[in-house]
Amino acid sequence: MGFLLLRPEEIQDLVEMSEAIEAVEKGYVSGHRNPVVNAPRRRVHSPAGVRISNFPGGVDEMGVIGAATRSDRVVQLDKGRNQEYAYREHPIHVLNDATTGELLSIVVGEPVEKTLGYTSLVALRTAATSGVGFKYMVRENAETVGLLGSAGQAANQLLALLAVRPQIKRVKVFSRNSKNRSWFARKYAQKFDIEIEPVNSIEKAIVGVDVILCATNTNVVLFDGDLLAPGQHITGIIGGNMQLVQGGFLKAARREIDDRTVERADIIATNLRESVMSEKQGDLFEPIERGIIKLDDILELGALATGEAVGRNNEQEITYHKNNNGTAASEIAVAMLVYEKAKAAGRGTMIDLIDPAILQEEYAR
Amino acid sequence: MTRRVLLLRPHELQGLVTMQEAIDIVEQGYREARSYPAISAPRRRVHSLEGVRVSNFPGGIHGLGVIGTGERPDKLNKGGENQTKEFRGYPVHLVHDSNTGKLLSIMIGEVDEKTLGFTSVMALRTAATSGVGFRYLPRKDVKVAGLLGSAGQAANQLLALLTERRSISKVKVYSRDPENRRNFAAKYSKQFNIEIVPVDTPEAAIRDSDVIHCATNTSVPLFDGNFLQSGQHVTGIIGSNIQLVKSGYRSSRRREIDNRTAERADLIVCNLRETILTEEPGDLYEPIEQGMIDIDDIFELGELGTDLCPGRTSDEQITYHKNTNGNGVADLGIAKRAYELAKDDGRGMWLEFAEPENLPQAI
Numbered sequence: 001m002g003f004l005l006l007r008p009e010e011i012q013d014l015v016e017m018s019e020a021i022e023a024v025e026k027g028y029v030s031g032h033r034n035p036v037v038n039a040p041r042r043r044v045h046s047p048a049g050v051r052i053s054n055f056p057g058g059v060d061e062m063g064v065i066g067a068a069t070r071s072d073r074v075v076q077l078d079k080g081r082n083q084e085y086a087y088r089e090h091p092i093h094v095l096n097d098a099t100t101g102e103l104l105s106i107v108v109g110e111p112v113e114k115t116l117g118y119t120s121l122v123a124l125r126t127a128a129t130s131g132v133g134f135k136y137m138v139r140e141n142a143e144t145v146g147l148l149g150s151a152g153q154a155a156n157q158l159l160a161l162l163a164v165r166p167q168i169k170r171v172k173v174f175s176r177n178s179k180n181r182s183w184f185a186r187k188y189a190q191k192f193d194i195e196i197e198p199v200n201s202i203e204k205a206i207v208g209v210d211v212i213l214c215a216t217n218t219n220v221v222l223f224d225g226d227l228l229a230p231g232q233h234i235t236g237i238i239g240g241n242m243q244l245v246q247g248g249f250l251k252a253a254r255r256e257i258d259d260r261t262v263e264r265a266d267i268i269a270t271n272l273r274e275s276v277m278s279e280k281q282g283d284l285f286e287p288i289e290r291g292i293i294k295l296d297d298i299l300e301l302g303a304l305a306t307g308e309a310v311g312r313n314n315e316q317e318i319t320y321h322k323n324n325n326g327t328a329a330s331e332i333a334v335a336m337l338v339y340e341k342a343k344a345a346g347r348g349t350m351i352d353l354i355d356p357a358i359l360q361e362e363y364a365r
Numbered sequence: 366m367t368r369r370v371l372l373l374r375p376h377e378l379q380g381l382v383t384m385q386e387a388i389d390i391v392e393q394g395y396r397e398a399r400s401y402p403a404i405s406a407p408r409r410r411v412h413s414l415e416g417v418r419v420s421n422f423p424g425g426i427h428g429l430g431v432i433g434t435g436e437r438p439d440k441l442n443k444g445g446e447n448q449t450k451e452f453r454g455y456p457v458h459l460v461h462d463s464n465t466g467k468l469l470s471i472m473i474g475e476v477d478e479k480t481l482g483f484t485s486v487m488a489l490r491t492a493a494t495s496g497v498g499f500r501y502l503p504r505k506d507v508k509v510a511g512l513l514g515s516a517g518q519a520a521n522q523l524l525a526l527l528t529e530r531r532s533i534s535k536v537k538v539y540s541r542d543p544e545n546r547r548n549f550a551a552k553y554s555k556q557f558n559i560e561i562v563p564v565d566t567p568e569a570a571i572r573d574s575d576v577i578h579c580a581t582n583t584s585v586p587l588f589d590g591n592f593l594q595s596g597q598h599v600t601g602i603i604g605s606n607i608q609l610v611k612s613g614y615r616s617s618r619r620r621e622i623d624n625r626t627a628e629r630a631d632l633i634v635c636n637l638r639e640t641i642l643t644e645e646p647g648d649l650y651e652p653i654e655q656g657m658i659d660i661d662d663i664f665e666l667g668e669l670g671t672d673l674c675p676g677r678t679s680d681e682q683i684t685y686h687k688n689t690n691g692n693g694v695a696d697l698g699i700a701k702r703a704y705e706l707a708k709d710d711g712r713g714m715w716l717e718f719a720e721p722e723n724l725p726q727a728i
Contacts, residue, residue: 005372009719036412036612044423044693045403046432046463054434056411056421065413067421069434069459073466087466090721094436094457098413101438101452106471108718118724328411353455353473354376363379365482365556 001102002352006342008090008109014341015334017113017156018163020124021131023337025305026061027329028132028271032302034060038329040275049074049086057328058098059336066094068331088121093335105339105348115191116159119152125330126323127156129301130213130235133269133321135164136304136311138233142210143169148202148222149215150175150184153237157215162192165211171196174205175216203227214238214256225260230316234261239281239325253282257322262287266317267310269299270324281324298322302329368467368720371704373713375455375474381706383479384521384528387493387699388500392670394426394694395497395636399667404432404463405694407640410606416440416451416614424693425463431701432463435693437487443614448582453486458700469704471716476703480556481524484517490695491688492521494666495578495600498634498686499529501669501676503576503598508534511574513567513587515540515549518602519580526576527557536561539570540581568592579603583621590625595681599626604690606644618647622687627652630685632677634664640689649687 031038038057045051050073058065071089093107111125112118142165147154150173162168173196175181181198189196199205202223206212214222214236228234240254262268262284270276273295276284287293301321303309312319342348398405405424412418417440425432438454458472478489507530512519515538527533538561540546546563554561564570567588571577578600579587593599605619627633627649635641641649641660652658666686668674677684707713 005716007716007718008721008724012725034412034414034612036608037414039409039411039421042406042409042421042423044406044425044432046425046427047401047404048427048464050432050461050463050466052423052425052432052434052461054406054409054421054423056409056419056436058411058413058417058419060414065411065417065419065438067411067419067434067436069423071433071461071466071468088721089461089466089468090718092459092468092471094459096417096419096438096454098417099415101417101440101454103438103454103457103473106457108468108471109724110721351372351374353374356375356453356455359375359379359474360483363376363477363483365480 001355002350003103004105004339004343004348005351006105006107006339006348010342010347011107011109011111011338012117013114014338015111015114015124017128017131017159019337020128020334021160021163023062023333024125024128024330025132027059027333028302029305030060031329032300032306037065038327040272040278041325041327055326055328055331057332059329059333060098062333062336063098064095064332064336065098066096066332068093068328068335093332095336095339107335107338111334111338113156113159116155119155122326123152123156125326125334126153126237127160128334129271129330130157130237130321130323131160131164132301132305133235133323134161137267137269137319137321138165138211139231139312139315143167144209145171146205146209146212147171147173147215148205148213150180154184154215155188157213158188161211161213169195172199172205172209174199174202218256219254221255221258225258225264228261228264228318230318233319235321235323236283237323239279253280253286255282257283259287259290259292261320263292264318265320267299267312267319268293268297268322269301269304269311270322271301272327273298273300275324284322367717369715369717370468371470371708371713372716373470373472373704373707377707377712378472378474378476378703379482380479381703382476382489382699384493384496384524386702387489388496388525388528390698390702391493391695392497393428394698395667397426397428398694399665405692407637407643408690408692410608412608412612412614422691422693422696424697426694426698427463429698429701430463431460431697433459433461433697435696441614446583446585448584458696460697460700460704472700472704476699478521478524481520484521487691488517488521490691490699491518491602492525494636494695495522495602495686495688496525496529497666497669498600498688499526502634502684502686503530504596504677504680506532507575508532509574510536511570511577512536512538512580513570514580515545519549520553522578522580523553523557526578534560537564537570537574539564539567579621584619586620586623590623590629593626593629593683595683598684600686600688601648602688604644604646618645618651620647622648624652624655624657626685628657629683631682632684633658633662633687634666634669635687636666636689636692638663638665646689
């Protein structure tokens, strides 16, 4: 018996965005049908600032179960107004066969989108998760996009949208730094073969567009929900967790999308409702606390993907996907895809493991 | 720039860590986590539709410079009075430096006790965790142990007890199969240099013993708590998790020790109180639910030997350690020790990885 060891250098150019979206969709379908296959992210911290994020779970539809582990060393700056990563270790994905339990592979490294390469942390699985929402919530005839943010997440989010709505024609991109937005527009207009116009205010990016993508690292609300128009879809990617507030790193829960958006949205979906409550994520937790919406009014991605719930009923609805945080449904789905492709390409190293019966024979005393 | 990570495989983890070392490590882990809870989390299990279960153990011991996760897959057979496994996978430990965050080792396989070798699932860590209880809960002058079970866990549990209580001179061992209990007695009386008598009922093992340890894979109570006598210490090792019931894999929670024992015990210690709420282990959750005991009256392993819970305070008390289940602090602590010993011994395979910041950036 043995398993395939994959190193960071061996997994850089394997997965396309559309494949990742499909895999993540399977992840949330599995978790919806078999809730005990997935669990919320859990973090442990050392006094020296090392943080281990553990994502246990599996995807029945892909025949995999296991866990992902990420280690970071976090340093607090400006009395906690910002945080910086002093070190980000390669994530490690342990993949077991969901039928037999056998270890299939240990995948070391961050899976990245093959045409984009490494951009920012967990960009592929975050964008692919947004992609599942786009598939069920964005109007079929959407043509214009307002993109807030111009770094790696922005590129991946935009690619995810193009993967499920290829007729998109025009993008307006805003970020606070004018050089960054111009650079993004030039680079990705060419790369995605699409019109991208840098704009100098958030309002210009969101007024008149069909889809609004938030891809920043903000801690505060980006725009006033009164600016929204019927038919628009909004995706937000900031989750945050209450430990940040409890630990004194932030004074208030992270926000990105305001309460007014929640109030105006006809349909709201999130990845896992359990995380909204267990991590007290501001964008949904606070409007629930204020009685603006009820937790039960929020749909889960798995319900959209199984067809149990509808993500959009007509062209007038405002739809809103809060891509609240990653779970094993996305981490393990993407890692499994990486493993399948790497194996087919003959990559990696097979590591032999001694048969337990022989181990017993030789080492029982 | 590249960096190196030590890959260790099952046969390279044998003969390294002693029971004494493991007990010390586990005690340090729980005690540190009691004052810095963020480094510890309860075990979490996920289950596939096909019955594969992956148990996850995140945690660390900063005093030993370690943090990380452990994962262990297995596949259970459904139902029955005893839990049996169709497949038992090697655990995988991802050992990181708790100061830098860097991955030190990918460790595949059980770390078995140095002198016992290959036994059963997580036997060293489970026994070492019981061992922390043995350090503070049995009477100082204990002489007789009643052992329920005769497989690998039983051998490890007994070694943990003998490590902490050298006054033990006699062991009564019960297991359902007469041949197994005779074999156990013959083998380990020689190995541990102690009198071991096979007995043919649980009651015979329990009566007049100073320490009772359960080391079976039962899913139902092993004995009636009314049999217990004052001054006895009881250790149970079955934890289990509510997801097995929620997913229809079991019709009720696993049990090992009955409610009457929880009711009669003067001092109850579990590993982590949080686990009682997240996994609902039947032996403690059910008596709490039925109002027989209060969760706030249960102590944690990290409190033992401190002002919060010095341990046994009189020779008459019945003490009860529910070794609810393993926890990342214990697993990562033992894994770190095994890594250091294996590295010093020149074992394993060094893997070279690019540093994360040296991978190709956006295309």
